[in-house]
Amino acid sequence: MNSSSPIPATALAALPAPYQLREQRAGDDDGFAAELYRSTRDDLRQMPGDSAFIEQLMAMQQRAQITGYQYTYPQASYLVLQRAGRPVGRLVIHRENAVLRLVDIAILPEAQRQGAALAVLTCLQTLARNHQLRIELAVGKGNLAARGLYQRMGFRLCSEDALQEQLAWSAA
Numbered sequence: 001m002n003s004s005s006p007i008p009a010t011a012l013a014a015l016p017a018p019y020q021l022r023e024q025r026a027g028d029d030d031g032f033a034a035e036l037y038r039s040t041r042d043d044l045r046q047m048p049g050d051s052a053f054i055e056q057l058m059a060m061q062q063r064a065q066i067t068g069y070q071y072t073y074p075q076a077s078y079l080v081l082q083r084a085g086r087p088v089g090r091l092v093i094h095r096e097n098a099v100l101r102l103v104d105i106a107i108l109p110e111a112q113r114q115g116a117a118l119a120v121l122t123c124l125q126t127l128a129r130n131h132q133l134r135i136e137l138a139v140g141k142g143n144l145a146a147r148g149l150y151q152r153m154g155f156r157l158c159s160e161d162a163l164q165e166q167l168a169w170s171a172a
Contacts, residue, residue, distance in 0.1 A: 007077040007093050007100075012123045019119045024078035024090065032080070032087045037062040040106050073103055081107070081116060089116055093124070100128050102137040117146070121153050129171040138164045 012021050024033070037058065038045070044058050069076060073094040081089035088111035092103040102124065107116050128135050137155070139146050141163060155167040 007095055007127075011127060012079070012120075014126055015123045016119050018084040019116060020082045020085070021079045021091075021120075022082065024080050029080055029087070033090065034059070034062060036087075036090055036106050036108060037065070039109050069103060073101070076103055081120060083111060083114075083116065089120075091120060095133070098133055100124065100131075100133040100135050102135060105137075113145070117149060118153075121149070125153070125169060125171070128169070132171075135169040136166065137168075138166050140164055 015021055041058055041061070044054055044061065047054055047057075069092055073092070075096075076092050076094040079091050079093070080087050081091060089105065089107035091105045094101045094103055105117060105120065124135055127133070135155075136158070137150070139150060141147075141160070147165065150167050150169075153169065155169045157165055158168050159166045
């Protein structure tokens with residue numbers, strides 16, 4: 001695995017059943033990606049106003065997120081998390097030198113709290129341990145469930161601002 005090349009899904013093959021990871025496929029996964037993004041945007045879905053306008057706003061925000069990720073992390077890997085063959089989540093990971101950045105992880109609401117994120121994070125920690133990498137990520141301060149999971153898994157606070165915490169994990 002190169003110091004800044006995309007991380008193939010096969011590098012995370014140790015994901016326990018019933019979970020699997022595969023490369024996100026442009027075109028084929030667009031509908032799922034849009035559904036997943038919408039499921040993460042309660043703030044926009046709960047806005048008063050015309051539902052068509054809100055859908056357009058969410059689509060625009062999703063395109064902005066994708067563009068931002070591609071610009072900031074051009075070598076990132078986009079992986080679809082499946083449970084028993086059905087897409088339930090997505091992760092974006094980027095490796096640069098000795099840092100494995102979890103750029104984004106999202107799980108459909110109906111698949112949350114069933115061990116998917118725990119399985120992914122455990123697998124990432126194994127990969128990081130085997131390659132002497134540090135895992136870094138950002139989590140929204142309002143995302144209490146994710147913050148609690150990261151804390152239980154040994155992630156430590158590096159810095160914070162009004163909206164997010166920057167966390168890191170290292171096997172050392």
